[in-house]
Amino acid sequence: MWQIMQIHSCHIMRQRLLTSKTNVYFKNIVNNKPSNFIKRYVSEIKTSVDKQGNKSLLLLCSPWKLCTGVSLGICLRYLLYKGPVFCKAAQNTRTIQRRPNLYDDSSKFDWLKLFGYxxxxxxxxxxxxxxxxxxxxxxxxxxxxxxxxxxxxxxxxxxxxxxxxxxxxxxxxxxxxxxxxxxxxxxxxxxxxxxxxxxxxxxxxxxxxxxxxxxxxxxxxxxxxxxxxxxxxxxxxxxxxxxxxxxxxxxxxxxxxxxxxxxxxxxxxxxxxxxxxxxPSVVIGGTFIGSLLRKLSREAQTQVEKATLVAEEAISNMKTVRAFAGEENEADMFSRECEIAAELSMELGLGIGLFQAGTNLFLxxxxxxxxxxxxxxxxxxxxxxxxxxxxxxxxxxxxxxxxxxxxxxxxxxxxxxxxxxxxxxxNKTPTMDTSGGKIIKYHEFHGDIEFKDVTFAYPARPDAIVLKNFNLKIPAGKTVAIVGTSGNGKSTIVALLERFYDVNEGQVLIDGIDLREFDCKWLRGRALGLISQEPVLFATTVKENIRYAKPDASDAEVIQAAVTANAHEFVKSFPAGYDTLVGERGAALSGGQKQRIAIARAVLKNPPVIILDEATSALDSASEKVVQKALETAAKGRTVLVIAHRLSTVINADLIVVLNRGKIVEMGTHEQLKKLKGFYWNLIKQQDQDSDSSR
Ligand SMILES: Nc1ncnc2c1ncn2[C@@H]1O[C@H](COP(=O)(O)OP(=O)(O)O)[C@@H](O)[C@H]1O
Ligand SMILES: [Mg+2]
Structure with a gap:
């Protein structure tokens, strides 16, 4: 048994030396999750899959812990209590999404940049x-x-x-x-x-x-x-x-x-x-230990970030946490991440301490x-x-x-x-080219929109093609509605029109000019007005929120926009009127009120093109009617793209397009489509049933 232990620990030491880049120190053949006891002694646990597809767990442990002989303790426990010790699954945990380049060590310190500063x-x-x-x-x-x-x-x-x-x-x-x-x-x-x-x-x-x-x-x-x-x-x-x-x-x-x-x-x-x-011995020793410590420092910082992430997410989603009684869970997760962070920092402290103590003794x-x-x-x-x-x-x-x-x-x-x-x-440069500087003057702007053979997949998921050879014309001054069930790519069309993403193939044209040739600031700030499903307000006054669309707008203009958006009445009824603070993300307002302030914001911009992405779907039918009226007033004389899954809001559109899996399957007016008895008809039937059953 001693021999087995020796082999194991030698293996550990050697692996540390040979594979310091991959951080793999200790290969655990057991396929169960280690218990918290073991976790305390290892920095990280990873699953690895070998060529035959066999899964095994890797316990990662720091050189400092190896120094202090804990590795031997782990070996011992592993040999003695193979079963029960390794079999407890971690509780109250979930995958915490991180940025993709988390362990990318290529971001070297940019000295030139520093000199520039x-x-x-x-x-x-x-x-x-x-x-x-x-x-x-x-x-x-x-x-x-x-x-x-x-x-x-x-x-x-x-x-x-x-x-x-x-x-x-x-x-x-x-x-x-x-x-x-x-x-x-x-x-x-x-x-x-x-x-x-x-x-x-x-x-x-x-x-x-x-x-x-x-x-x-x-x-x-x-x-x-x-x-x-x-x-x-x-x-x-x-x-x-x-x-x-x-x-x-x-x-x-x-x-x-x-x-x-x-x-x-x-x-x-x-x-x-x-x-x-x-x-010289101090210098050589310092350089060697330095490289180890730097890596450890990076790890510690990354871990601190992780703890912040957990807290930030919980705090900003307090309502959800409350609604699922998740406070304890969140607290557990946070303390776990904090403990790991503390441990890494302590390891760093241990390393730095050892180094300094050694130097001091020497000197x-x-x-x-x-x-x-x-x-x-x-x-x-x-x-x-x-x-x-x-x-x-x-x-x-x-x-x-x-x-x-x-x-x-x-x-x-x-x-x-x-x-x-x-x-x-x-130093990170955006991949999207925003150098095109074209602007169409206000009085020359018609607002013809065309999607031409557009194929698109989100950069985060390049394999999932959302739109394929998508073609759609929205003539100036007309209202075009896109309907379809959820996840069919409706919001994606909006995102492409706003140029949040560039198309993979094809073109999006406004007045016959490719979107990529326009000045983005003009396009988003002047030409298009977007009102989305869950408008987010800034934590400031109602007035400033509306004014966000046009920072130099006068109070009279702001009020005029609020009147158009049917918001003036309720804003007036607040004790502080237009100076009412709306809370974080507008939390102190109801959904309908938020929506109408968002509409006022878009109206103030006075854009020739208005885009409504399910702008009323979060509202009850009473507030929907009010908001719908506001929208109709706001949309007068403009090109409008309406996206909706509630069909009552699109009946009056000049053209209704039914989207299914990123493709247009039907097109026409409400009456025409109803007669077709196809997708649209099915959608109507479904919604009638839904509203019947909810009555
Ligand atoms: N930011 C994103 N990154 C990757 N995939 C996305 C993103 N946003 C949406 N998707 C995917 O694109 C598809 C279409 O989404 P979306 O256009 O939002 O649908 P809709 O608005 O019709 O409900 C969905 O399958 C969705 O999962
Ligand atoms: Mg959507």
């Missing part, structure tokens, strides 16, 4: 660096001054006749001015550096946000809000603080190391030899060694007491600086991975 503040930065260097030089110089004073004091003992004040005056004044200089430069570099740091961080944040806003819809289909917010806040923050620390502490420590080493060499080459032996040993050797040299008369004193203080400066560097090292590790993640998205 620093360039505008180069003078500030240079001044800060110069001040930091000055502090470092002073720190190096001060021990020499101390040595001089110690020598004066030592001489005093030998020669009692000298005037103490006279002797000590000059060196003391010099030392005081050095101290004052050091204080002044310390103030300068901290002040200047915080200016550079804050400005760069703020610019990075702005650029990141702008870059996120620029991305394709496909990007948002796959990204999670929590993760994006994390990049915008935590990552930028981490990067900033690490940047500041590196410049201030790192630069100072480095200069101090170099400077002190030089003075050491001047004071005593013998003693310095001892010091120098230690430095302290070095100081001790110096003391012995220094004492020896002093006893043989090769060094004065002042020299030994200066040497010791210098050696301690080196020791402290190197210790500081090793401490900084943690910050650098964190900053590089945080910065890498920020730059990754700042």
């Amino acid at each position: 620093l360039r505008p503040h180069k003078w500030l930065l240079i001044a800060a660096v110069a001040s930091a260097l000055a502090v470092a030089f002073l720190n190096v110089y001060i021990p020499a001054m101390l040595g001089v004073i110690v020598n004066v004091l030592a001489n005093m003992k030998n020669d009692l006749n000298t005037d103490f004040i006279e002797e000590i005056k000059l060196p003391a004044i010099e030392l005081i001015s050095l101290y004052i200089g050091q204080a002044a430069f310390t103030f300068f570099y901290i002040h200047l550096l915080s200016q550079v740091g804050e400005r760069v961080a703020s610019q990075m944040k702005q650029d990141l946000f702008e870059s996120i806003l620029r991305q394709d819809m496909a990007f948002f289909d796959q990204e999670r809000t929590g993760e994006l917010i994390n990049r915008l806040t935590v990552d930028v923050q981490d990067f900033k603080s690490s940047f500041k620390q590196t410049i201030s502490g790192g630069l100072r420590a480095m200069t101090q190391v170099v400077g002190s080493a030089v003075s050491l060499l001047v004071i005593s080459p013998h003693l310095t030899g001892l010091t120098l032996i230690c430095v 302290n040993g070095m100081v001790l060694g110096t003391m012995f050797l220094g004492g020896h040299l002093m006893s043989t008369g090769q060094m004065t007491a002042g020299d030994v004193m200066a040497f010791l203080v210098n050696a301690q400066t080196v020791q402290r600086s190197v210790a500081q560097l090793s401490l900084l090292f943690g910050a650098v590790v964190k900053g590089l991975s945080a910065g890498g993640r920020v730059f990754e998205y700042i």
